Amino acid sequence: xxxxxxxxxxxxxxxxxxxxxxxxxxxxxxxxxxxxxxxxxxxxxxxxxxxxxxxxxxxxxxxxxxxxxxxxxxxxxxxxxxxxxxxxxxxxxxxxxxxxxxxxxxxxxxxxxxxxxxxxxxxxxxxxxxxxxxxxxxxxxxxxxxxxxxxxxxxxxxxxxxxxxxxxxxxxxxxxxxxxxxxxxxxxxxxxxxxxxxxxxxxxxxxxxxxxxxxxxxxxxxxxxxxxxxxxxxxxxxxxxxxxxxxxxxxxx
Numbered sequence: 001x002x003x004x005x006x007x008x009x010x011x012x013x014x015x016x017x018x019x020x021x022x023x024x025x026x027x028x029x030x031x032x033x034x035x036x037x038x039x040x041x042x043x044x045x046x047x048x049x050x051x052x053x054x055x056x057x058x059x060x061x062x063x064x065x066x067x068x069x070x071x072x073x074x075x076x077x078x079x080x081x082x083x084x085x086x087x088x089x090x091x092x093x094x095x096x097x098x099x100x101x102x103x104x105x106x107x108x109x110x111x112x113x114x115x116x117x118x119x120x121x122x123x124x125x126x127x128x129x130x131x132x133x134x135x136x137x138x139x140x141x142x143x144x145x146x147x148x149x150x151x152x153x154x155x156x157x158x159x160x161x162x163x164x165x166x167x168x169x170x171x172x173x174x175x176x177x178x179x180x181x182x183x184x185x186x187x188x189x190x191x192x193x194x195x196x197x198x199x200x201x202x203x204x205x206x207x208x209x210x211x212x213x214x215x216x217x218x219x220x221x222x223x224x225x226x227x228x229x230x231x232x233x234x235x236x237x238x239x240x241x242x243x244x245x246x247x248x249x250x251x252x253x
Contacts, residue, residue, distance in 0.1 A: 173243075
């Protein structure tokens with residue numbers, strides 16, 4: 001499928017080493033965007049850049065940790081030096097660590113909040129001036145946040161993960177009130193069950209089996225199918241903002 005208005009864009013995609021972030025980066029590059037890939041795993045990023053370039057795309061591997069101020073600041077400098085200002089930011093980095101609240105896994109709570117919420121804020125803040133500047137020049141400018149159906153639907157043992165995604169959904173709404181009047185579009189995408197690495201982080205055999213059972217019963221989206229939604233959002237005429245999209249496997253209630 002071909003998308004209008006993506007060729008010539010300059011994009012930053014966090015969580016680009018795997019899953020939705022990787023799929024988004026590949027698709028945007030295939031459509032003619034220059035894509036800066038942010039993640040912590042250098043080998044995965046380097047392999048992805050090689051793949052994109054082999055297919056004629058432009059990509060830059062930027063090893064960065066969205067939970068670290070200095071790391072994000074250094075990433076911004078590198079991206080600006082290589083590509084100039086950015087007009088499309090996709091916040092895809094995230095972690096899901098389910099456990100009962102009774103377990104008091106404060107380390108997990110902190111990691112999810114730091115990555116899923118503060119990380120999004122950190123990256124958004126770092127590129128706000130770029131997005132506002134691009135819009136002021138009459139170019140499309142997009143902030144796309146990957147939230148989750150977990151922002152709305154309660155899953156036992158996923159209280160903190162769901163809370164972080166609810167925060168992103170609400171944050172996206174309020175950011176749109178700040179950015180919309182300056183012609184910067186803000187889109188919140190809430191996928192349902194999606195085949196990514198998130199489930200591999202689960203350290204409970206019982207909870208992992210529960211996830212496997214749900215996926216077997218309901219099915220899942222591919223990362224590429226979610227990436228298709230991101231590309232569609234960014235390809236609309238600049239006065240059209242698809243503010244919130246919930247995308248689910250057909251059998252998921």
